[in-house]
Amino acid sequence: MKFTRRQFLGLASAFGLASCAKVKNVVPDLNLARFTPSFGGDEFTFATINDLHVLDTKSAGIVNQAVNSINADDRVQFTVVLGDIATDGRYEELKLAKVALDRLEMPCFAVPGNHDVDMKAKDLFGNYTSVYGPAHWDEGEEGWLFIGLNSCEESKSDVTLPQTELDWLEQTLKKVNRSRPIALFAHHPFNPGTKAYRVINADAVLGLFAEHSLKLVAAGHYHGNQVEEHNGVLFTTTACCSTTRDNFDETPEKGYRLFHVTKDAIQTEFITVRS
Numbered sequence: 321m322k323f324t325r326r327q328f329l330g331l332a333s334a335f336g337l338a339s340c341a342k343v344k345n346v347v348p349d350l351n352l353a354r355f356t357p358s359f360g361g362d363e364f365t366f367a368t369i370n371d372l373h374v375l376d377t378k379s380a381g382i383v384n385q386a387v388n389s390i391n392a393d394d395r396v397q398f399t400v401v402l403g404d405i406a407t408d409g410r411y412e413e414l415k416l417a418k419v420a421l422d423r424l425e426m427p428c429f430a431v432p433g434n435h436d437v438d439m440k441a442k443d444l445f446g447n448y449t450s451v452y453g454p455a456h457w458d459e460g461e462e463g464w465l466f467i468g469l470n471s472c473e474e475s476k477s478d479v480t481l482p483q484t485e486l487d488w489l490e491q492t493l494k495k496v497n498r499s500r501p502i503a504l505f506a507h508h509p510f511n512p513g514t515k516a517y518r519v520i521n522a523d524a525v526l527g528l529f530a531e532h533s534l535k536l537v538a539a540g541h542y543h544g545n546q547v548e549e550h551n552g553v554l555f556t557t558t559a560c561c562s563t564t565r566d567n568f569d570e571t572p573e574k575g576y577r578l579f580h581v582t583k584d585a586i587q588t589e590f591i592t593v594r595s
């Protein structure tokens with residue numbers, strides 16, 4: 321996503337950045353925003369949206385509705401897509417969703433879900449990375465650090481985070497000042513009390529943050545709203561934003577989640593989207 325100068329100056333101002341702050345495009349031809357904001361000391365709001373399960377043009381409709389709603393909310397500084405963007409990990413599905421997500425006026429980041437994996441391909445994440453860029457990432461040079469984790473183990477629903485991803489996370493955290501607040505984004509849930517699908521080695525993953533200031537772990541996959549706080553960390557899953565799938569908890573509402581971050585707390589709310 322490319323900034324207009326007005327949009328970027330507005331964003332830079334919100335984050336207390338100079339107008340010469342870096343905007344880096346890792347995948348410039350694919351229009352996915354990558355930036356290095358500073359959130360230190362600031363209050364800000366961001367959105368997460370998950371489990372779009374786009375299959376065809378019609379099923380991208382609810383994504384467009386969600387994008388309209390997010391764009392209409394001046395508070396939202398960026399959006400993170402928490403996986404299951406596609407149905408079968410097909411390039412066409414991922415691209416259709418990307419066309420809708422490209423309409424977001426503020427930056428957008430993404431992590432893959434088990435339905436974004438192409439099990440027929442040699443490179444399981446090839447379709448995903450060709451459209452959305454790296455399957456894991458960290459953003460933010462000071463203040464808050466945002467980590468996008470690739471929690472997929474092939475296309476499994478119950479996953480053990482692979483050792484390669486654990487190693488990447490460990491190396492990433494080595495570079496991070498221990499006092500920095502961290503938000504972790506992944507497709508599969510880490511909520512200690514989730515009704516299903518908790519990452520099998522979730523405790524080992526969370527253990528890597530023992531000496532750090534992890535504040536939030538936001539996930540999808542469960543297709544239902546679950547919010548809990550455990551040892552000072554806020555864990556969430558959110559209803560799907562899809563017309564091709566139902567919520568696993570049988571609630572009818574589809575939508576996305578907002579996080580309102582202040583110096584002392586994170587408040588979260590679910591926003592319903594009508595298709």
Ligand SMILES: [Fe+2]
Pocket residue numbers: 371373404433435541543560
């Ligand atoms: Fe899903």
Ligand SMILES: [Fe+2]
Pocket residue numbers: 404433434435507540541542
């Ligand atoms: Fe999933």
